[in-house]
Amino acid sequence: MPGSGVWLYAVSSRLVSEAGLAGTTGVDAERLRTVERDGLVAVVGSVDLDEFGEAPLRRKLDHLETLEAIARAHHAVVDAAARLAPVVPIRLATVYRGDDGIADLLAQRHDELTTALERISGRFEWGVKAYAAPASPAEPDAEATSDAGPGTAYLLRRRTQLETLDRARQTAVDSAEHVHARLSEIAVASRRHAPQDAQLTGTPEWMVLNGAYLVDVTRADEFAHAVDSLKAAQPTVRLELTGPWPPYSFTAGEPAEADDAAQEAEART
Template identity: 30%
Template structure:
């Protein structure tokens, strides 16, 4: 039996917090601090590498600090490496269980890494200033003004229909202008009354600057909207891999 290193001995009894999975790369070692300032390290198995750090127990409380640390680690990795991110709070009880998880999910993880190779996620949310858009439409279309004998309800209905048509046209034009620079897009339901568009875009890392420039160019023409452009992020919106932690736990005695 080989002697345990001091680091291995100190990890006995501690759980392993999982940030994500990358391809095995013998030339790269992460120099990152994870939850609780524990160093992020690698667990390798079958051509895959899990990025983990030690935590004290089987669960991690979703505090703002913990969430930010998880986010910072994954963001730092995705700047230069293809990453299959995992959900916050994924904890396994031992290094062997981490390896077993990689063995159990090897096929879908390998497929996901191929699909995400060299790509990152960018977020774009669009909010509408209804009053500004109404004023803009009334200037462009004098016929939208309320007639002298027109009931208020009818006028409001006409305005709402015109606003819907205008918003749909504007957003369709925005998406059409961005699609040529993206590999894929994911549209989630808007949040709140003012949000009109809630999208994620899968973009090759080499085209991020061009995509951002295109966003800037397109939104400059849409004065009645507010935009929130974020990223690059790990491609959470484009990962369809379910890591069965319980299966990994039961597969290894």
């Protein structure tokens, strides 16, 4: 039966005060609160299951604009909590029937969550994307097609165009590999996510790197400076730095997997 559910946002090993979250509301514009168990603290909010139960939530997430709004609100809570204490971000749309379910999760996954929190303490995630402009298709040498028939000339043009595009893409990929390797030297850990489709990025450029980097707070300026230096050193790609984020990409396991939707929605605002 519909009623009230509990939306789970993040988990910490330190007390995240409700007062510290007072200026932030959740996905249902609800007031945030905490649930504690065995030294872990979950940041949660009560939501209306008529709107955020399994079936209605699935319908909401099928619409891009609604998904973005929910993801943005979810991320805002995670981000606010992360500024108070190290947190494991919880995947979008994790809803329990009541606080007992949250407490059981904290008990059952205590060791996993504690290990994740120890790993990310004093660190934030930074994102770096590399884009390359598609090359203009080249034309074959006029002399090579002067004696060719229409069909042969077309095939020569097509082959030359494809070769030009392949070379341009490979050059961009090589630049992206260099960027990723350099930034990984500074980061504690790094991950390469799948490149995003142009429909999501809003640009016709090729995305050749979608990297995530876990960086010590004390090396954040060094990391940003390295990105700036790479922008000048790798002119074949355009670099985009985002962050700092809560460590979405570096908290493994189902309740702590990366939530790209939250980051992407926030990044577009």
